[in-house]
Amino acid sequence: MNSPETRWHLPRLHPGDTRRLARELDLPELLVRLLAARGYSTPGQIRQFLEPTGAQLHKPDTLPDIAPATRRVCSAVNNRERILVCGDYDVDGVTGTALLVSALRRLDADVISYLPHRATEGYGFSSRVVQFARAEGARLVITNDCGISDHERVAACNDSGIDVIITDHHEPGDYLPNALAVVNPKRADSQYPFRELSGVGVSFRVADALLRERNLPRNGFYNTMLELTAIGTVADVMPIIGENRILVKYGLEQLHQTKRVGLQLLKQVAQIKRKPTPRDIGFAIGPRLNAAGRLEDARLALQLLLEDDPAEARRIAELLDKHNRDRQKYQEDAVQEAIAQVESEGQTRHRALVVHSPNWHHGIVGLVAGKLMNRYYRPAVAVTIEHDAGIARGSMRSIPELNLSELLAVMKPICTKCGGHAAAGGFAVPLERFETLRQTIFEFANQRLT
Template sequence: MTANHENELAHSSIWEIQETDETAATVLVKDLNVEPIVARLLVQRGFTTPESAEQFLTPDLEDLTLPTLLPDFEKAKAALLNAREKQEKIYIHGDYDVDGVTSAAILYRFLDRTGFIVEGHVPHREAEGYGIHIDTVRRANASGAKLILTCDCGTSSHSQLEAAYELGMKVVITDHHESPTTLPPAEAIVNPKRRDFTGPGGELSGAGIAFLFCLGLCEELGIKPETYFRNFLDLAVMGTVADVMPLHLNNRIIARHGLPALQATQKKGLRALLRVSNLDDFSVKLTTRHIGFQIGPRINAVGRIDDADVAFRLLTTNDAKEGTELAEFLDRKNQERRTLQDALVEEATAKIIANGLDKSSAIVVAGENWQKGIVGIVAGKVTEKFRRPAFVLGIHGDQATGSARSIPAFNLFDAIEANRGLIIKGGGHAAAAGVTVAVANLEAFQNAINEFAQNLLQPEDFLPRIRIDQPITLPETSLALAQSIAQLEPFGEANPEPQFLMQGVHLATNNPTRNPIHTRVLLKSGPEDRMAMAFGLGEQFAALPLQTKIDTVVNIEEDQFNGKKRLKMVVRDFRLAE
């Protein structure tokens, strides 16, 4: 191992060890009878009292926010029940991502089965773009709809909804996006992110809002809550997890109860989707990871490179044959998306290196006809590879449109706002955004973003930060411990999978997989050893002589293989031991 490589290993990331209130943890151990490690994890996540910790560990559907507490719920309910009484058509408008499709499916399936006349629509990414297109408003009117019901969109669609009223339609908005100062015209705006609302529900996804809204209609329609939960938690958990919502409060309840509901779903399309995703095995517990990496990408794929309406039809069909055909179509489109994505990542990476952009503080890279539905994923891959904010844009005619992803120290929204004069349009959040730039201004935009980053970022900002919950010794790791940690599931945003610091272990063996970027290592401490997977660390481990003493950051979890449960350990990072 060279001195340069040794130095790289020693400084390739920043490890951040979390502090723990040991006094509070001791109380949890005594009052809740949990393992000390679990008690510390609870305290680190903000659950410092036995009451709050117990509620977190045992989320109950009865603790969901009352739908009546959502803004404008009663007005929205009245508008829908009025349409039902008059047998007027309701036009449901969702979005083309998982959250938008599942929220539309919740509303459509529920209302269709309870006496409402409904038509569902999710937009085509290329033809309509995000939000409500004016042509869609006209189509809704031509279809005979008297009420447009939005989900996962609508809060910023002023001109389109004004047009709906001019055509004689009414509007009810359900949404979870940030609200502008002035709200669009509507009978009701059920969005906890409204600036004039300070009540609960701000953590919910679009599907979560739709789920609670329909729950609120159940009593009026004579539907028992347990029946409703059994039929709609599967869709709610998909939207919640895929939209990377924080898994606390309502979202934790939805996720904890929704995952087994999804695994047991009887919806024809969903069963077929689970089958093509290799998740139709009831012996393997479904997790948020399965939604994030297997189910969600297949739904998103048609929205990215085809028509999201296919996914909507999959989630609303009652025909097993159609469900199978649609699921297989989604699976093919996901494979196609991967091929397009890999080729675009390779092309973008080559451009970045050839133009020296990998040495700049921020990356702006563009290419002819790069697909709009793919550039967001590519931006994420570029940011992950080069540890820099990245704008990846497709040039179409005289405009370049694309997406940006960032590192924690760089706020994309602020960068866009600071350079608003150089773009046609743009917006988003701190970590993800979208922009359209005139090709004539592309070089100036690239320079301006880079200068903005240079003035803001420090060298350490380009290093990945690894959260470490607490130290652990190798002999402490066991299947029983993994099962105790599983009490904190489901893991996800705002409830990350715990990561432990294991110091002073020796690399006993290193066995690369077929893809050598991944490897299996045997870690040894005294007489004990544990096998661990190391994803994406194959090259780094290959540079280490056996018996090297290292410190590692690991996940500890329960694995099931051939019906047997066993300890699974995953190395997330490592460095040479001091």
């Protein structure tokens, strides 16, 4: 629902221009007006938006550090060094990990994977990843959808003689980790034309560069990897513009005829029988894959995406479907409690909302924040209070008018851990600093949003 305070900002469009474009492109004038309102005001821009093609994809060689990254991976493949792919526990991280593992298997690499546990490790490149890499004899770690702010873990790997390649799409800090390569289109020195790739989108470009380096055909690769890229991009709520629009368009086509047994069974339990749409990903496929990391272990979702055995894939798909139903119940209870808290505390006087409870599962607080953001149209923060551990862990969702990256920079000195991008973020803070953090969020939003 829309808050009574919702304000619409409509661009002023010259009627003559839209009529001329409509005639030139043979399109309804209303459609042209809608596209112009979104910034597509020339024939070329409109054609690219309505008819995206693979030829519009940029070559990956302008991504920062892509050359040393591909050289090091190829060296590891040639020398049979073990490679560890480390991802995040959300859909973007899981699909990106599945993509990189699949691509490296195609290169006949010695590859293993690791996904963190949401409840015991939290987001990012944790110290357990370093321990796991040492124990498994990995000589190279490749991160996906994480790592851009994990300086200490990268240093620990370096001290152990383990090289690190970071692939990430989150906003970098003031300085980069001392990794062998940091592939991120949001780096200040990036020459890559499109900044808004998802984590799996960055992994897709890295895998593409690897196949180019090895002079291997990429058509088959595109057929099996684009579906993963589309799922992660939509589920991570990335803007479906530019390259993302191309990747999602072709990814949906491949998802419709997927050869991945796990995705075939997941579509069955989600009752998707026609060609999938972004809505199918956002409301059926994505939530079921996410349910593993929210309530149990994200490795279950990764196993499904890599599974070849139909019977095992069906078992996992049905289990994820059950987890998703459980998640829906927990979420609805938490949302109602959060709304009651907002209203009883009169938080609508602020330009941001911060709700908290010891009863909420950490895996659903991001969903609670998203529901509040949509209901009240303002940045929302939902926090689970962990008294035994002495910490508060929260997730944040924001409206376009407030870039969370700027708020996260202000929060960083207060938190033990925080990160994210313009629309979403997460943090952990000692309980004794939680009220300070809460007031900081209120003050920041009240100053920025008028």
